[in-house]
Amino acid sequence: MVEQGTPHEARSTQADDLNAAAAEVSNVETVAAEAAETLTDASQNLDDISADEVVVEGSPEVESASVAEDLYIEAKKQVEEWQGKYMRLHAEWDTYRRRTNEQREIEKARATEKLVTDLLPVIDDFERTIGYATDNGETGLLDGVKAVHAKFVSVLQKDGVEIIDPVGQPFDSLEAQAVATVPDSQEYDETVHEVYQKGYKMGTKVLRPAMVTVTTGGPKREKTPDEGSESTK
Missing domain, CATH: 1.10.287 (Helix Hairpins)
Structure with missing residues:
Protein backbone atom coordinates (compact mmCIF):
# COMPACT_ATOMS: atom_id res chain seq x y z
CA MET A 1 0.00 0.00 0.00
CA VAL A 116 -14.49 31.12 20.68
CA THR A 117 -16.52 27.91 20.89
CA ASP A 118 -14.37 26.72 23.81
CA LEU A 119 -14.95 30.06 25.59
CA LEU A 120 -18.75 30.06 25.28
CA PRO A 121 -19.29 28.01 28.48
CA VAL A 122 -17.27 30.66 30.34
CA ILE A 123 -19.68 33.34 29.11
CA ASP A 124 -22.58 31.14 30.24
CA ASP A 125 -21.07 30.94 33.73
CA PHE A 126 -20.72 34.72 33.85
CA GLU A 127 -24.37 35.17 32.89
CA ARG A 128 -25.56 32.61 35.44
CA THR A 129 -23.54 34.41 38.11
CA ILE A 130 -25.10 37.73 37.07
CA GLY A 131 -28.55 36.16 37.32
CA TYR A 132 -27.80 34.76 40.78
CA ALA A 133 -26.39 38.07 42.05
CA THR A 134 -29.40 39.95 40.68
CA ASP A 135 -31.90 37.60 42.32
CA ASN A 136 -30.13 37.68 45.68
CA GLY A 137 -29.27 41.37 45.87
CA GLU A 138 -25.51 40.81 45.72
CA THR A 139 -24.79 44.31 44.45
CA GLY A 140 -21.02 44.24 44.95
CA LEU A 141 -20.64 40.90 43.21
CA LEU A 142 -23.08 41.92 40.47
CA ASP A 143 -21.17 45.05 39.48
CA GLY A 144 -17.83 43.25 39.29
CA VAL A 145 -19.11 40.28 37.30
CA LYS A 146 -21.05 42.53 34.91
CA ALA A 147 -17.92 44.55 34.19
CA VAL A 148 -15.81 41.47 33.47
CA HIS A 149 -18.58 39.91 31.37
CA ALA A 150 -19.03 43.07 29.29
CA LYS A 151 -15.29 43.34 28.65
CA PHE A 152 -15.05 39.67 27.73
CA VAL A 153 -17.93 39.87 25.25
CA SER A 154 -16.51 43.09 23.79
CA VAL A 155 -13.22 41.35 22.99
CA LEU A 156 -15.05 38.56 21.17
CA GLN A 157 -17.20 41.02 19.23
CA LYS A 158 -14.07 42.76 17.96
CA ASP A 159 -13.13 39.42 16.37
CA GLY A 160 -16.48 39.25 14.59
CA VAL A 161 -18.53 37.29 17.12
CA GLU A 162 -22.26 38.13 17.15
CA ILE A 163 -24.77 37.26 19.87
CA ILE A 164 -27.97 35.45 18.86
CA ASP A 165 -30.69 36.67 21.24
CA PRO A 166 -33.95 36.57 19.21
CA VAL A 167 -36.60 37.32 21.85
CA GLY A 168 -39.80 38.52 20.14
CA GLN A 169 -38.50 37.66 16.69
CA PRO A 170 -39.81 35.02 14.27
CA PHE A 171 -38.27 31.63 15.02
CA ASP A 172 -35.33 30.88 12.71
CA SER A 173 -34.27 27.24 12.76
CA LEU A 174 -30.88 28.16 11.28
CA GLU A 175 -29.91 30.21 14.34
CA ALA A 176 -32.07 28.81 17.15
CA GLN A 177 -33.22 25.49 18.55
CA ALA A 178 -36.70 25.23 20.04
CA VAL A 179 -36.69 23.31 23.32
CA ALA A 180 -40.35 23.91 24.22
CA THR A 181 -43.55 25.61 23.02
CA VAL A 182 -45.64 28.15 24.89
CA PRO A 183 -49.39 28.53 24.11
CA ASP A 184 -50.17 32.16 23.32
CA SER A 185 -53.21 33.11 21.26
CA GLN A 186 -52.25 36.81 21.26
CA GLU A 187 -48.80 36.42 19.73
CA TYR A 188 -47.93 35.36 16.22
CA ASP A 189 -47.35 31.64 15.87
CA GLU A 190 -43.69 30.53 16.10
CA THR A 191 -42.41 33.69 17.76
CA VAL A 192 -39.44 33.34 20.13
CA HIS A 193 -40.95 33.68 23.62
CA GLU A 194 -37.87 33.22 25.79
CA VAL A 195 -34.16 32.56 25.31
CA TYR A 196 -32.80 29.96 27.72
CA GLN A 197 -29.30 30.13 26.34
CA LYS A 198 -27.92 32.71 23.91
CA GLY A 199 -26.41 31.63 20.63
CA TYR A 200 -23.29 32.92 18.89
CA LYS A 201 -22.10 33.20 15.31
CA MET A 202 -19.14 34.47 13.31
CA GLY A 203 -20.09 35.89 9.95
CA THR A 204 -22.56 33.44 8.45
CA LYS A 205 -21.38 30.47 10.53
CA VAL A 206 -23.41 29.64 13.63
CA LEU A 207 -21.03 28.54 16.39
CA ARG A 208 -23.91 27.63 18.70
CA PRO A 209 -27.66 28.05 18.14
CA ALA A 210 -29.74 29.81 20.77
CA MET A 211 -31.91 27.60 22.99
CA VAL A 212 -35.42 29.08 22.92
CA THR A 213 -39.12 28.53 23.52
CA VAL A 214 -41.58 29.47 20.78
CA THR A 215 -45.24 30.44 20.85
CA THR A 216 -47.99 28.30 19.42
CA GLY A 217 -51.74 28.68 18.88
CA GLY A 218 -51.61 32.31 17.73
CA PRO A 219 -52.35 33.88 14.34
CA LYS A 220 -50.17 32.87 11.43
CA ARG A 221 -47.54 35.39 10.47
CA GLU A 222 -48.05 36.92 7.02
CA LYS A 223 -45.42 35.80 4.54
CA THR A 224 -43.24 38.36 2.85
CA PRO A 225 -43.37 38.58 -0.98
CA ASP A 226 -40.04 36.75 -1.16
CA GLU A 227 -41.30 33.91 1.04
CA GLY A 228 -44.49 33.66 -0.97
CA SER A 229 -42.62 33.39 -4.27
CA GLU A 230 -40.34 30.69 -2.85
CA SER A 231 -43.30 28.60 -1.67
CA THR A 232 -44.81 28.56 -5.17
CA LYS A 233 -41.66 27.23 -6.78
Whole structure:
Protein backbone atom coordinates (compact mmCIF):
# COMPACT_ATOMS: atom_id res chain seq x y z
CA MET A 1 0.00 0.00 0.00
CA VAL A 2 1.38 3.39 -0.97
CA GLU A 3 1.76 5.72 1.96
CA GLN A 4 0.30 9.15 1.47
CA GLY A 5 2.15 12.18 2.77
CA THR A 6 0.72 14.52 5.34
CA PRO A 7 -0.87 17.82 4.22
CA HIS A 8 2.19 19.60 5.63
CA GLU A 9 4.52 17.44 3.51
CA ALA A 10 2.36 18.06 0.45
CA ARG A 11 2.48 21.82 1.01
CA SER A 12 6.24 21.62 1.60
CA THR A 13 6.74 19.73 -1.67
CA GLN A 14 4.58 22.23 -3.52
CA ALA A 15 6.53 25.11 -2.01
CA ASP A 16 9.82 23.48 -3.11
CA ASP A 17 8.46 23.10 -6.63
CA LEU A 18 7.42 26.73 -6.73
CA ASN A 19 10.77 27.87 -5.33
CA ALA A 20 12.44 25.92 -8.12
CA ALA A 21 10.08 27.58 -10.57
CA ALA A 22 11.00 30.98 -9.16
CA ALA A 23 14.69 30.17 -9.63
CA GLU A 24 13.96 29.16 -13.21
CA VAL A 25 12.16 32.47 -13.72
CA SER A 26 15.33 34.24 -12.62
CA ASN A 27 17.33 32.17 -15.11
CA VAL A 28 14.75 32.96 -17.78
CA GLU A 29 15.22 36.68 -17.21
CA THR A 30 18.99 36.30 -17.57
CA VAL A 31 18.78 34.21 -20.73
CA ALA A 32 16.10 36.47 -22.20
CA ALA A 33 18.32 39.48 -21.57
CA GLU A 34 21.23 37.73 -23.28
CA ALA A 35 19.01 36.76 -26.20
CA ALA A 36 17.75 40.31 -26.50
CA GLU A 37 21.34 41.56 -26.53
CA THR A 38 22.20 39.06 -29.27
CA LEU A 39 19.14 40.20 -31.19
CA THR A 40 20.22 43.83 -30.92
CA ASP A 41 23.77 43.04 -32.02
CA ALA A 42 22.48 41.05 -34.99
CA SER A 43 20.16 43.85 -35.95
CA GLN A 44 22.99 46.36 -35.77
CA ASN A 45 25.15 44.09 -37.89
CA LEU A 46 22.43 44.01 -40.52
CA ASP A 47 22.09 47.78 -40.42
CA ASP A 48 25.85 48.22 -40.78
CA ILE A 49 25.87 46.29 -44.05
CA SER A 50 25.13 48.76 -46.85
CA ALA A 51 23.88 47.87 -50.31
CA ASP A 52 27.23 48.92 -51.80
CA GLU A 53 29.01 46.29 -49.76
CA VAL A 54 26.86 43.47 -51.13
CA VAL A 55 28.60 42.82 -54.42
CA VAL A 56 28.39 39.21 -55.46
CA GLU A 57 26.33 36.33 -54.19
CA GLY A 58 28.57 34.03 -52.20
CA SER A 59 31.01 36.81 -51.36
CA PRO A 60 32.18 37.20 -47.72
CA GLU A 61 29.99 40.27 -47.29
CA VAL A 62 26.85 38.45 -48.39
CA GLU A 63 27.67 35.44 -46.24
CA SER A 64 28.22 37.72 -43.25
CA ALA A 65 24.85 39.36 -43.81
CA SER A 66 23.20 35.96 -44.09
CA VAL A 67 24.77 34.82 -40.82
CA ALA A 68 23.67 38.01 -39.10
CA GLU A 69 20.12 37.55 -40.34
CA ASP A 70 20.08 33.95 -39.12
CA LEU A 71 21.32 35.10 -35.73
CA TYR A 72 18.62 37.74 -35.64
CA ILE A 73 15.85 35.23 -36.42
CA GLU A 74 17.17 32.66 -33.93
CA ALA A 75 17.60 35.24 -31.18
CA LYS A 76 14.10 36.57 -31.75
CA LYS A 77 12.70 33.02 -31.60
CA GLN A 78 14.52 32.32 -28.33
CA VAL A 79 13.27 35.54 -26.79
CA GLU A 80 9.67 34.67 -27.67
CA GLU A 81 10.08 31.15 -26.24
CA TRP A 82 11.56 32.41 -22.99
CA GLN A 83 8.95 35.13 -22.69
CA GLY A 84 6.23 32.48 -22.99
CA LYS A 85 7.89 30.30 -20.35
CA TYR A 86 8.32 33.27 -18.05
CA MET A 87 4.65 34.28 -18.34
CA ARG A 88 3.48 30.72 -17.59
CA LEU A 89 5.75 30.42 -14.56
CA HIS A 90 4.70 33.83 -13.32
CA ALA A 91 1.01 32.87 -13.62
CA GLU A 92 1.64 29.60 -11.75
CA TRP A 93 3.45 31.48 -8.99
CA ASP A 94 0.59 33.98 -8.61
CA THR A 95 -1.93 31.12 -8.42
CA TYR A 96 0.13 29.32 -5.76
CA ARG A 97 0.56 32.51 -3.72
CA ARG A 98 -3.19 33.27 -3.88
CA ARG A 99 -4.15 29.74 -2.84
CA THR A 100 -1.63 29.80 0.00
CA ASN A 101 -3.06 33.08 1.31
CA GLU A 102 -6.62 31.76 1.06
CA GLN A 103 -5.67 28.56 2.91
CA ARG A 104 -3.93 30.60 5.60
CA GLU A 105 -7.07 32.71 6.12
CA ILE A 106 -9.25 29.57 6.31
CA GLU A 107 -6.98 27.99 8.92
CA LYS A 108 -6.93 31.23 10.90
CA ALA A 109 -10.74 31.42 10.87
CA ARG A 110 -11.03 27.78 12.00
CA ALA A 111 -8.62 28.37 14.87
CA THR A 112 -10.56 31.46 15.96
CA GLU A 113 -13.89 29.63 15.74
CA LYS A 114 -12.57 26.79 17.90
CA LEU A 115 -11.21 29.20 20.50
CA VAL A 116 -14.49 31.12 20.68
CA THR A 117 -16.52 27.91 20.89
CA ASP A 118 -14.37 26.72 23.81
CA LEU A 119 -14.95 30.06 25.59
CA LEU A 120 -18.75 30.06 25.28
CA PRO A 121 -19.29 28.01 28.48
CA VAL A 122 -17.27 30.66 30.34
CA ILE A 123 -19.68 33.34 29.11
CA ASP A 124 -22.58 31.14 30.24
CA ASP A 125 -21.07 30.94 33.73
CA PHE A 126 -20.72 34.72 33.85
CA GLU A 127 -24.37 35.17 32.89
CA ARG A 128 -25.56 32.61 35.44
CA THR A 129 -23.54 34.41 38.11
CA ILE A 130 -25.10 37.73 37.07
CA GLY A 131 -28.55 36.16 37.32
CA TYR A 132 -27.80 34.76 40.78
CA ALA A 133 -26.39 38.07 42.05
CA THR A 134 -29.40 39.95 40.68
CA ASP A 135 -31.90 37.60 42.32
CA ASN A 136 -30.13 37.68 45.68
CA GLY A 137 -29.27 41.37 45.87
CA GLU A 138 -25.51 40.81 45.72
CA THR A 139 -24.79 44.31 44.45
CA GLY A 140 -21.02 44.24 44.95
CA LEU A 141 -20.64 40.90 43.21
CA LEU A 142 -23.08 41.92 40.47
CA ASP A 143 -21.17 45.05 39.48
CA GLY A 144 -17.83 43.25 39.29
CA VAL A 145 -19.11 40.28 37.30
CA LYS A 146 -21.05 42.53 34.91
CA ALA A 147 -17.92 44.55 34.19
CA VAL A 148 -15.81 41.47 33.47
CA HIS A 149 -18.58 39.91 31.37
CA ALA A 150 -19.03 43.07 29.29
CA LYS A 151 -15.29 43.34 28.65
CA PHE A 152 -15.05 39.67 27.73
CA VAL A 153 -17.93 39.87 25.25
CA SER A 154 -16.51 43.09 23.79
CA VAL A 155 -13.22 41.35 22.99
CA LEU A 156 -15.05 38.56 21.17
CA GLN A 157 -17.20 41.02 19.23
CA LYS A 158 -14.07 42.76 17.96
CA ASP A 159 -13.13 39.42 16.37
CA GLY A 160 -16.48 39.25 14.59
CA VAL A 161 -18.53 37.29 17.12
CA GLU A 162 -22.26 38.13 17.15
CA ILE A 163 -24.77 37.26 19.87
CA ILE A 164 -27.97 35.45 18.86
CA ASP A 165 -30.69 36.67 21.24
CA PRO A 166 -33.95 36.57 19.21
CA VAL A 167 -36.60 37.32 21.85
CA GLY A 168 -39.80 38.52 20.14
CA GLN A 169 -38.50 37.66 16.69
CA PRO A 170 -39.81 35.02 14.27
CA PHE A 171 -38.27 31.63 15.02
CA ASP A 172 -35.33 30.88 12.71
CA SER A 173 -34.27 27.24 12.76
CA LEU A 174 -30.88 28.16 11.28
CA GLU A 175 -29.91 30.21 14.34
CA ALA A 176 -32.07 28.81 17.15
CA GLN A 177 -33.22 25.49 18.55
CA ALA A 178 -36.70 25.23 20.04
CA VAL A 179 -36.69 23.31 23.32
CA ALA A 180 -40.35 23.91 24.22
CA THR A 181 -43.55 25.61 23.02
CA VAL A 182 -45.64 28.15 24.89
CA PRO A 183 -49.39 28.53 24.11
CA ASP A 184 -50.17 32.16 23.32
CA SER A 185 -53.21 33.11 21.26
CA GLN A 186 -52.25 36.81 21.26
CA GLU A 187 -48.80 36.42 19.73
CA TYR A 188 -47.93 35.36 16.22
CA ASP A 189 -47.35 31.64 15.87
CA GLU A 190 -43.69 30.53 16.10
CA THR A 191 -42.41 33.69 17.76
CA VAL A 192 -39.44 33.34 20.13
CA HIS A 193 -40.95 33.68 23.62
CA GLU A 194 -37.87 33.22 25.79
CA VAL A 195 -34.16 32.56 25.31
CA TYR A 196 -32.80 29.96 27.72
CA GLN A 197 -29.30 30.13 26.34
CA LYS A 198 -27.92 32.71 23.91
CA GLY A 199 -26.41 31.63 20.63
CA TYR A 200 -23.29 32.92 18.89
CA LYS A 201 -22.10 33.20 15.31
CA MET A 202 -19.14 34.47 13.31
CA GLY A 203 -20.09 35.89 9.95
CA THR A 204 -22.56 33.44 8.45
CA LYS A 205 -21.38 30.47 10.53
CA VAL A 206 -23.41 29.64 13.63
CA LEU A 207 -21.03 28.54 16.39
CA ARG A 208 -23.91 27.63 18.70
CA PRO A 209 -27.66 28.05 18.14
CA ALA A 210 -29.74 29.81 20.77
CA MET A 211 -31.91 27.60 22.99
CA VAL A 212 -35.42 29.08 22.92
CA THR A 213 -39.12 28.53 23.52
CA VAL A 214 -41.58 29.47 20.78
CA THR A 215 -45.24 30.44 20.85
CA THR A 216 -47.99 28.30 19.42
CA GLY A 217 -51.74 28.68 18.88
CA GLY A 218 -51.61 32.31 17.73
CA PRO A 219 -52.35 33.88 14.34
CA LYS A 220 -50.17 32.87 11.43
CA ARG A 221 -47.54 35.39 10.47
CA GLU A 222 -48.05 36.92 7.02
CA LYS A 223 -45.42 35.80 4.54
CA THR A 224 -43.24 38.36 2.85
CA PRO A 225 -43.37 38.58 -0.98
CA ASP A 226 -40.04 36.75 -1.16
CA GLU A 227 -41.30 33.91 1.04
CA GLY A 228 -44.49 33.66 -0.97
CA SER A 229 -42.62 33.39 -4.27
CA GLU A 230 -40.34 30.69 -2.85
CA SER A 231 -43.30 28.60 -1.67
CA THR A 232 -44.81 28.56 -5.17
CA LYS A 233 -41.66 27.23 -6.78
